[in-house]
Amino acid sequence: MIQLRNIQKSFGNQLVLKGIDLTVNKGEVVSILGPSGSGKTTLLRCINFLERPNEGQVIVDDFKVNSKQANKKEILTLRKKTAMVFQQYNLFKHKTVIENVMEGLIIVQKQPKETARKLAMEVIEKVGLTEKANAYPVQLSGGQQQRVGIARALALNPEVILLDEPTSALDPELVFEVLEVIKRIADEGITMIIVTHEVSFAKDVSDYIVFMDQGEVVEEGIPTVIFNNPKEERTKRFFKRINREEDNLESNLTNAI
C-alpha cells in the first residue's frame, strides 16, 4: 500500500502542491488527471524524492519517510521500493536494451549476472521486444524505447510503478502499443500511479481517478463516477474542454479528408 500524507512542495515562493493526501492499495491502478501546470509531475516526483517535499510523508508498505528528516539512506530505500517511467524514456543510451533492464538488478539489487539476465529476458519478452534485446536505444522507435522504460521498471519488481505521461512524447500511431503493454501489466496486478492525458485509456485501465488542479486534489473516485457524474465545476470544465479538443481534432481530420 502506498500512502501520501499532506505532501506540500514549493518552488521558490510558488506553492505547487498544497497538501496532497492519497492512498493506493496493492494492485490498484490510479490515474492522475488535470490541466497543465497543476502539479501532477511534481507529485509523482515527490513520491520517490526526485523532488523533496517540503512537508508531509510518503509511506510504502510500512516504510515511512518524513520529508523533513529523510536522510540519504531512507531515500535510497524508498527508491528501491518504487520505479519510474519517464515521459522522455530516459534510457541509458550507452547500454543495450537488456543491459538497461539488468542494470538495476545487478547494481542495486546485487543479483548475480546470470539470474539478472534471465529475469531481464522474461520482462523484455513481456513488453514484446525479445528481438531487440541487444539493440541500443537509438536504434529503437519511441514506442519501443518506452516499452524498454517499462521493462526496466517492471524488472525491479517494485511496490509501485510511477508513470509520468508515458505516451505523450510519442507519435500518435505508437501510442497504442505502449498503452497495451501498460494495460497488460495492470491486469497482472502491478500497482501503478499514472499521470496521463489519455482520458479513454485512464477510464479503461484505472481503479481510481484523481483530478488535480492548481496543486490540489479537486475530486477523486472510481472512474464511472468521475467521468460520468463529476461534482466539481473545475472537473466538469476540464472534461468539456478535453471533449471539445477531441471533437476539433476529428472535425479537422474530416475536413482534411
Place this chain on the structure above:
Amino acid sequence: MQIDIPFIFTALTEIFKALPLTMIITLVPLMIGFLIGIGITLIRIRKVKGIYRLANFYVSFLRGTPALMHIMLIYLGLPLLIDKMAETFHWSIQSTSIPILLFVLMALSLTAGAYMSEIIRAGILAVDQGQLEAAESIGMTGFQAMRRIVFPQAIAISLPNLCNIFIGFLHTSSIAFIVSQKELTGAANIVASNNLKFLEAYIAAALIYWGLTIISEKVTALLEKRVTVYNRGGVA
C-alpha cells in the same frame, strides 16, 4: 647558406631516440591531470563548500597562464620551499637531489588537470539529466549513477577534446628543453649545435611531431568508432 637534405634524415634518426622521454613528459601529466580533472570537476559540479572557490581559482589561474610559467614557477619555487621545510623539520632531503624531470612532470600535471577539468565538465554536462534521474529512480547512489551511467558517456562525448589535449601536450612537452630535458626538442637542439646545422635539425624534429600528431588523430578516429557504437546504427 645551403640546406643539407641528407642531414635531415641523419638528424631524424638521432632525434627519434628522444621519443620515449617526450612520451613520458606528455603522457604522465595527462594521466595525473585526468585524475586531478575528475576531482576538480566533482568539486565544481557539486559546489563543495570551502574548496569550491579554490578549485575555480586553480582552473582559472592555470588556464590563464602559459605552461612555460608553470614549469618555471615549480622549477624555481618548489626547491626553495623544499629546502626551507627540510631545514625547519630536519629532513635529510635536498632539492638538488631531486631530478628536474620530476619538477617538469609536476608542473605539467597541474597544467593538464586544469584543462582536463574543463573537458570532463563539458562532457558530464552534455549527458542529459534525465538519465541521471532514471538511475536515481531505480535506487542507485549518486556515486553509482556517476560511475555507471554519466561518466562513460561523458568520456565518449569528450573523446575529440581528449585527443586535442593529447596533441596539445605533445607539442607543449617541447618547452621542457628550457630546463635541459633531452626530449625531442632538446635532442634536436643538441644535434643542431653539435653539427652546426640548425634548420635541418628543427625540420627533422618538426617532421617527427607532425607524424606523431597524424598517428594520434588516426588512433582517435578508431577509438571514437568503438566508444560511440551506441550512438550510431541506423534508425533513430
